[in-house]
Amino acid sequence: MLRIAIPILVFGALFAASCSSDLPQSSLNPRSVEAGRIDQLWSLVLWISVAVFVVVETALVYAIVRFRKRPGDEDEPKQVHGNTRLEIAWTIVPALILAFVAVPTMVTLSELRSPAEGDFLRVEVIGHQWWWEFRYPDIIDSEGRPLTTANEMHIPAGMTTELQMTSVDVIHSFWVPSLSGKRDVVPGRETYLKITPDADVAGQMIPGQCAEYCGLAHADMRFRVYVDSDDTFDTWTAAQLEPSPIPSSDPAAAGYETFTQLCTTCHQANVVGPGGSSEVIGAALGPDLTHFGSRSTIGAGIEENTAEHLAEWIADPASVKPMTPELNDIGAGRILGMPDYGLDERQIAELVSLLEGWK
Numbered sequence: 001m002l003r004i005a006i007p008i009l010v011f012g013a014l015f016a017a018s019c020s021s022d023l024p025q026s027s028l029n030p031r032s033v034e035a036g037r038i039d040q041l042w043s044l045v046l047w048i049s050v051a052v053f054v055v056v057e058t059a060l061v062y063a064i065v066r067f068r069k070r071p072g073d074e075d076e077p078k079q080v081h082g083n084t085r086l087e088i089a090w091t092i093v094p095a096l097i098l099a100f101v102a103v104p105t106m107v108t109l110s111e112l113r114s115p116a117e118g119d120f121l122r123v124e125v126i127g128h129q130w131w132w133e134f135r136y137p138d139i140i141d142s143e144g145r146p147l148t149t150a151n152e153m154h155i156p157a158g159m160t161t162e163l164q165m166t167s168v169d170v171i172h173s174f175w176v177p178s179l180s181g182k183r184d185v186v187p188g189r190e191t192y193l194k195i196t197p198d199a200d201v202a203g204q205m206i207p208g209q210c211a212e213y214c215g216l217a218h219a220d221m222r223f224r225v226y227v228d229s230d231d232t233f234d235t236w237t238a239a240q241l242e243p244s245p246i247p248s249s250d251p252a253a254a255g256y257e258t259f260t261q262l263c264t265t266c267h268q269a270n271v272v273g274p275g276g277s278s279e280v281i282g283a284a285l286g287p288d289l290t291h292f293g294s295r296s297t298i299g300a301g302i303e304e305n306t307a308e309h310l311a312e313w314i315a316d317p318a319s320v321k322p323m324t325p326e327l328n329d330i331g332a333g334r335i336l337g338m339p340d341y342g343l344d345e346r347q348i349a350e351l352v353s354l355l356e357g358w359k
């Protein structure tokens, strides 16, 4: 009894779970032109597969019932060999079906892979173990420095964004199922994706994550895509291009001291002192922290960005997210996680005050 009940229960639970309508990471919930094309192709192939399934299973069940062994039958049924007409039919029909499916598949592929045209936004996506860097090469500050952020990409709703993707270490895969197809992010190469969000997506956050196993924290290499209205996008870019202030009063000022002594070993920030001239400090091995306080998550999308979570993170990063900072080789420009610097509670609170203040 259990042998039958358990598989039925497991299958039933999986089936019921698939009926949820709250599916932020589903390619069956397309929110862009590109994801819509993929969804259409998927539906076409699905319905052809359903037709094939019904025909094959009907024939199978018919044969099982019609030709079952009845009382009085001989042990061995009549032996036959070959049926030329049938064999030609079941070779040609599947070949025709596959040829029929191949046409829209190739058309969709070439559409999705063609370069963006007309007015479009370029975003450079750089995969790191285990976080995402986003750079906007055409959105630069007065010093010519491109807008640089981490783990949260903002794009405007009304136009196409072309992602130019590469990796600094191993192969990652950029996947935000509701907005686009999945594409590998490969060191030493550039790959591309296009995203043209539907107009009604403006104001929404669409989650994505790395989809290629890339080491210990692969599952924690998430990101968020914020689809902004044009106004919101302009406001966001203007704010992100501004340097963050060097604080003049404690606790943030003390936090800044610690920041320049420890954090800048791996992290960069664009800061401006009371004198008014801005400068970029630190190394770009980890996420740029200039506007850390404006981000909604920490640790590449694994926790909400709150003072409490940030304090836990600084106190013992590897307890929040599996990482191997003991393998960091800063000289070679390779880091595999944030170390625990053994800071005391006061120092951590000062750093939290600094970073959360950098909106």
Ligand code: CUA
Pocket: 127, 128, 130, 171, 172, 173, 210, 211, 212, 213, 214, 215, 217, 218, 219, 221
């Ligand atoms: Cu990066 Cu998995």
